[in-house]
Amino acid sequence: MGSVQHAEIPAILAAGLDLSLATVGPDGAPHATVVSYASEGETLYFGCSPASRKAANLANDNRVAATITLPYRRWGEIRGLSLTGKAECVANPEEAARIGLLFLEKFPETAQYVATDAPPRLFRLAPEVVQVLDYRKGFGHTDRVDMAPAR
Numbered sequence: 001m002g003s004v005q006h007a008e009i010p011a012i013l014a015a016g017l018d019l020s021l022a023t024v025g026p027d028g029a030p031h032a033t034v035v036s037y038a039s040e041g042e043t044l045y046f047g048c049s050p051a052s053r054k055a056a057n058l059a060n061d062n063r064v065a066a067t068i069t070l071p072y073r074r075w076g077e078i079r080g081l082s083l084t085g086k087a088e089c090v091a092n093p094e095e096a097a098r099i100g101l102l103f104l105e106k107f108p109e110t111a112q113y114v115a116t117d118a119p120p121r122l123f124r125l126a127p128e129v130v131q132v133l134d135y136r137k138g139f140g141h142t143d144r145v146d147m148a149p150a151r
Helices: 008-015 053-060 093-106 108-114
Strands: 018-024 030-040 043-048 063-069 079-089 121-134 142-146
Touching (some): 008 030, 008 121, 018 053, 063 121
Antiparallel strands (some): 018 030, 018 063, 030 043, 063 079, 079 121
16 A cells, blocks of 8 residues: 555546445444445535434434445456545535535535425545555555544
């Protein structure tokens, strides 16, 4: 394992569409689900129903793990991220509006979900440790990046 430039992380985040998100249930068991996300630099944003299991899990324990894999045709092209961090509910209306614009830019179809009686709950995920996966550098090659602590 070596060190990589942080520039690879935002590039992979910008190119990806979905992430597999693992949250911690009340009994300590992991719960994994797939969510679409938007990103800004090295910060990710995702939304979910306030009534969802992941929203309930995050209300009790905001620790998460996530993976992102970019599309590939051959194993030698596999690139992605594995990360751990904390997901915080976005309460500030101005920040929520800005995140909404990021989602609309990346996923124009999300407009239909914002103007409902039950808009999604938005979360900010600031990675703390990121493993950058890049098979172009060899089978299973990863580089670990320790990020600044989540705020």
